[in-house]
Amino acid sequence: MRGNRKLAAVLPALLAVLLATALPGCAGGGAAAGSSTLTVFAAASLKSSFTELAERFEAENPGTTVTFSFAGSADLATQLNQGAPADVFASADAGTMAKVQEAGLVDGEPRDFATNTLAIAVPPGNPAGIRSFADLAKAGIKLVACAEQVPCGAAAASVEDSTGTVLSPVSEENSVTDVLGKVISGEADAGLVYVTDVRSAGGRVESIPFPEAGAAVNPYPAAVLAGSSNKAAAGRFLDLLAGPEGQEILAAAGFGPGSR
Amino acid sequence: MTGGHSGRQAYTGVPRWLYALAVLAALVVVLPLAAMVARVNWANFIPLVTSAPALAALGLSLRTAAASTALCIVLGVPLAVVLARGRFPLLGLLRSLVLLPLVLPPVVGGIALLYTFGRQGLLGSTLEVLGLQIAFSTAAVVLAQTFVALPFLVVSLEGALRTGGQRYEAVAATLGASPGTVFRRVTLPLVLPGLASGAVLSFARSLGEFGATLTFAGSLQGVTRTLPLEIYLQRETDPDAAVALSLVLVAVAVAVVALAYRRPGGRGPDGKAGKQASGERPTTAAAPGGALT
Known part of the structure; x- marks a missing residue:
């Protein structure tokens, strides 16, 4: 009993510690002031090549940080339809991109930047x-x-x-x-x-x-999203993808060349 | 739920602010379920839940959950009795290990099972010699479900055994009953309500098993694709079907929980218990549900 009472006394303190550790985590993505963040939703198969590409992009665009969400294309599309904030969507198939486009979430036309067999x-x-x-x-x-x-x-x-x-x-x-x-x-x-x-x-x-x-042969389309608050940077990311640097990195990962 | 008429008449000892937080807690659970129900496409509900893949998945889920519940009872009853009554070193360690699947992410369970029963696993080559191939079979689903559900039965039953005490057993023993007779004629009938609620919870947990099955058993219609896996797959292309099937699973879960946490006063599934115990009164000590805490 006495032990339990002691425990009850420290419970609020324990809760405070839990909250203190949890809150910064929940707030997540709170980028440093002054810099901008480019959020890219990309198919899981793009993980290694996109991570490499992001380093190039950040080097070429000082002050911009690229953050990724890698998952199955359909999962990402569902999240986007539910209002997940993102700047770029790169899908592993045309059908999923078409769905996101039908929902009016895409800005301009998607570009096929790679193929996979x-x-x-x-x-x-x-x-x-x-x-x-x-x-x-x-x-x-x-x-x-x-x-x-x-x-x-x-x-x-x-x-x-x-x-x-x-x-x-x-x-x-x-x-x-x-x-x-x-x-x-x-x-x-x-x-x-x-x-x-x-x-x-x-x-x-x-x-x-x-x-x-x-x-x-499966084309991989990518697009700037209509809800993006950073469309210029998002466009530059797509240019990098379709450009020689991007194509080189993608080819090293085994992807075929994109059409655009 | 006596919260409605708290306050004036009877002292309940519950501070008001606690109610506010309690309501919040209830909302955390109920709100997402309500939101899901709100998204059900009722016009197509029947065709969606009676499609061939959906029925195959439901049938497989019910069959495998029944099989793993049976396995849980066969293996879990002896384990619970040993944990509750046994006296040997490292008992506490054994209990913690057995309860591990309760807190382990199911995918970890799947990986562990893979390295035990898989082709390259600990027992895989032995089983292959015997002509048994577990991976990608319905047996793998049952194994995965048993792995995650067994602790539920053991915890329920061990709780019932502990609260039930050993008085009747001791009396039976002094009257000359062998340990086997005491177990069959006294111990089991006494804890039957606890066993029943444990079995129902195991069934529910088996029905909901997802991660370990996906990792260990694979996903093939009619063989290993249980209802949760079917929901996970449908979600890729047909969210309406996924929501409809989710509702089916929620309905089954509600029924199961209602069954497991029935009021002790109502005649439980222990109808036979009184007769078997022949004179022994199943006390209220082993009430169902009082076990999981």
């Missing part, structure tokens, strides 16, 4: 001996792919259509990173992911490129 990822040593896209349909192969509702799954479906192959994955994941995770952990014999995912996984997976992937 599918690749087969297998665990190191390729234990199941996958050699081609058709091998994925073989009985006993544990294939993991994306669900058709997400861009990587839609791309896989169009390759299936164009080749007449019927795949029966053991799991249809929500995101390409979940697919990759199941290949890296060795649970799956093969996964259908993007070339850039294989690149970012380093030596943890092996890649088997397949010519049929050409049937589903």
Whole structure:
């Protein structure tokens, strides 16, 4: 009892400490006065290349800090539709960008700054001996792919259509990173992911490129958002993306060139 | 909820400002649910929740949650009895470890399960020799659900066992009953309400399992894609379907919680208990719900 009473006495102090630690965190994004912040919502697959690009951008635009929110394109679109404040949106597929555009959230026209193609990822040593896209349909192969509702799954479906192959994955994941995770952990014999995912996984997976992937080249559009309070800087960020520096960084990550 | 007529007649010992904060707390829980209900597309509600993928997901969820609840009972009852009655060193440590899934992020549970039952996991190669492949199967879903739900049953039951005390057991033992008989004829009937509420909570937790399933079992219609995973997937393209299915899950959860926290006065699911106990009175000590604290 006595112990409890002591505890009750220090409770307010404890609460104060909790609040004091939590509040600065909640306030978040409170950038230093005088400088401006560019908020970029970008598809998860762009994380490493955009982080590198941001360093260049900040060097070229002193006083501007770039902050990112990386997530699945559909998630980001939902957040934007719910009023999340952002300056730039970079999507991993045209459909998601179209939805954001239909909602009247885009300023001007989106620009396709990169493309991505599918690749087969297998665990190191390729234990199941996958050699081609058709091998994925073989009985006993544990294939993991994306669900058709997400861009990587839609791309896989169009390759299936164009080749007449019927795949029966053991799991249809929500995101390409979940697919990759199941290949890296060795649970799956093969996964259908993007070339850039294989690149970012380093030596943890092996890649088997397949010519049929050409049937589903996925463009990545980016746009300045209508609600941006910093449209000039947002425009400069898109210019950097589409320019030689941006294209070089994206190509190093495995992306194909953009059209604009 | 006796808050309505506080103040004058009876002393309740609740300061008024506490009510204000209590209302705020209730709002934190209720408001988001209400906001979700407000977004339900009622015109399409029936087609949305009766689509083939939705029904497959609901059926799978109910089947796997029932299976993992059964597993929780089979494994959780002995564990709760040992934790409540056992005397051996490191008991406290064991209890903390068993309760860990309550506070662990489910995705961590999924990773842990992966490295236990996965192909490359601790038991994976052994299981493969036996011809058992857990990953990407419905069994993986049941395992993930059992992992997260077991502590609920153990905590409920252990609480009931402790509040119930050991008097009746001691009397039965002095009358010559073997420990096995005491367990079956006295202990179990006494804590049956606690066991029932624990089982219902385990079922609810299993039904809501998401993170560990996604990490460990994968997502395939009819095999591993339970209702929460279906909601997560539908949300990508069809928010209306996601909201409608969420409402189904909320309705099931409300029913389950109502069942688990029924007033002790009402005849609980322990109808059989009185007969089995043959003369033993199931005391109110082991009231359902008094257990989780």
